[in-house]
Each structure stands twice: as C-alpha cells, then as structure tokens.
Amino acid sequence: MEQTVKGKVSEAVQTNGLGKRYGSFWALKDCTISVPRGSVTALVGPNGAGKTSLLKLLVGLNSPSAGDVVVLGQSPSQSTSYLSSIGYLAQEIPLYSQFTAADHFAIGKHMDVNWDNELAVKRLQELRIPLDRKVGKLSGGQRAQVGLAMALAKRPQLLLLDEPVAALDPLARMDFLTSLAQAVTDADGELTVVMSSHLLADLERVCDRVIILAAGETQLCENIEHTLETHKLLVGPKGQQPNNDGYRVIKETHSPTATHLLVRLEQPKHNLPGWHIRNVDIEEIVLAYMGQNKNESITKGDVR
C-alpha cells in the first residue's frame, strides 16, 4: 500500500481505524486518513469532533485506544528523534508571557538539534515584530507569528497547527496564512501541514486537501479541488429527484416551490436535464456533511 518516493514513504500520515477513548467516551472513532507528503490539509469539523484528539495522537501526546497511526514512517512517540521532525502549535499558543521572542528562540536553540535561529529571526524581522519585547506585550497576531516561527525553526517535516487563526482579526489571520503559505513554498515539497480550523473560507486557498471529521468519524479525506468539482447544489421542481443515479444526496432542503439537493456526483461531468446545477463553496459542503450526520444519528441512531 505504501509507495516510496525518493526512498521515503509517500504518505506523511496514515491512520487506520484510529480511535481515542477517555473512560467510556470516544473522542475520536474509526478515523482512517492519509496525508500525502508536501500537502497542506485542512482538518475541519464541529467542536468535539475529535480534531484536537487526532492532532495530539499525531504528535505523540496521546496514545491510541484503537487502530493504527504511522507518521513519517514511524509510530508517534515522545522520543527526541521523532519530535525533532514534528512542529506542533497548540491552540492556546504556549509561550512564556514574561519572555521575549529572542528568549524563546534561545530555548529552542538549546532543545532542538535542527534549530535554524537565523530563519526564525528573519521571519520576525520581515514582519517587523520586535524580538526584544516580552511576548505578553505583543498582539495576538504577533504571538501567533512567534509561535509559527518557533514551530518552523525546527525545520520540521510535518507541521501540525491546532486552530491557529481562530482568535485573530481578519488582517492578522491573512498575515498568518501568508507566512504559512510562504513557508510551504520555501520548503519546496519537504513540508507537510495539517491545520485544524473553523474558518473554512480562508482555508480554501491555503490548503490543497480537506479532512472532514464529524461525530468522531472521517466523512471526507481528499483533494479540495476534487471536492469542489464533485459537490454541487441541484435546484429543481418540488418533490422530484433527478432522473439519474450518478450522485449521492448529502443534504436535502425543500421550499414551497423547489427542491434543493446538495449532492456528491460520482463524476465531475454530469448531465441532469431540468435541474439547475450550482457551485457550492467548501463551507456549504462541510456544513452539509455536519448536518447530514446529525439528522441520521437522530433517525437511525447510527452515525454512518
């Protein structure tokens, strides 16, 4: 199953039936995903879908309750050799507020063998973020940039970001995503990113793949362009269904005059006479998958 590219496993992350249980509660269930090397993946889903649990499993901060996980060809652990290839930025951006960015970089230099101090300093200088000011005195956007600079200074092969832009204003968010996109460009295929977020419209451009987790299960794990090409909104006469079986209904809405179907087409090319086909953005698609899951779990008592 695993192909090798240049002597490396082609997938940065591969999980199979991965699950994490806390007591009797499954925070993540039956998660099967693959993340190709060099890709930038958006990890989306409602609160409690297991996004953070999954990221922690990948960092080696959690150990699986079920299933398998392989990251960069090995099992996640807290060993130095494993952690030196992983960059992780937790949701709360763990920085010492009394320390300056330069202080943080000095700690990083001591702790990481691959630490690239020049890179970290250059990044902040380009963004005009003072290196000698206490991190607690910086803006939220600047703190996020310090966190990103630290995660990237390790020269990781895999960068895991948990809700990195959630707390930022739109401008700081765009700056953060620009920094991230530049880092991906400069790494020239050697950096893989998995980033969880609620802000789907922003992710559409920076990410090339999407994973949708809902109710702790994987709903979708694929190329975003493919997702956009295959998901369409069909608008047609009330109470009717298109006369074609090359699609699967994700969400169905009825108005007094029309039927709206958000569908996944088996082929991007379609022929559905009598129906208007509209493009839908990634946010509508994700919401449809979340809604579908909720309805089905109510009616069938089963999330599948």
Added chain:
Amino acid sequence: MIFHIRSRTGIPPYLQIVQQVKQDIRLGLLKEGDKLPAVREVVTMVAINPNTVVKAYRELENQGCIEKRLGVGTFVTKQPAGLSPDIQSALLDKLEGWLAETQAAGLDEEAVEALFHTAQRNQRGDQHGTDSKR
C-alpha cells in the same frame, strides 16, 4: 499583474487564476512578452497554496497562453488573432441593443443576469442533448 482570489465562489482558486490571466489577455491588459509574477510573489500576494499557482500556470502553459523560460520567469506568449475587432464590435453592438431593450422593459441588473445565465444554461443544455443523441 495583481490576482484576486475570491472565497465562497465554489470555483477552485487555480481556475480563478487561469480565468483572470485569460481575461486580461483577452482585454489586452496582458500582452505578448509580459512577465507573470513568480509563484512566491503570488503566494505572498494572496496567501495561496504554491501548488495551486503552479497548477494554474501549468494549465495556462498547456493552453498556450504563457511559456516558461528557464531561470528567467513566465511570459505571455504570442496570442492567436482570436476574435476579429469587427466581429467583436458587432457582437458588442447587439448585446448593448439587447441591454437597452431590457432597460426599456424595466428589468434591473439582477433580472438581466438571471436571463443571461438561463440563456447560457439552455444553450449548454441543448448541446448536451445533441451529444447524447449522437
């Protein structure tokens, strides 16, 4: 050239870049020999995945709109004559005449757009129909 990537359109970003370059070429805003921004410049401009830009440029190259010169950059190629100015202005006249009619009929911009898109869809629908009969 400055790119604008709009979210929430359902149109993949790479296709938006392809469409914008072709549109600018058609409108004469980009001419033969003009240099397109490097991938990293586009990434910095619109916070986009570099692979998306590479894919868009590759697509434009395949369509013969641009060419890569190793170590120099990406340039707009010589464009085929395309639509003759006569035909273009004739079509534009007709469309302007039609727009005047819609105005006379009291249609607003949205209604005009709806009509236009319906006509486009009908046209496409007819083509699908003839395709499947063949």
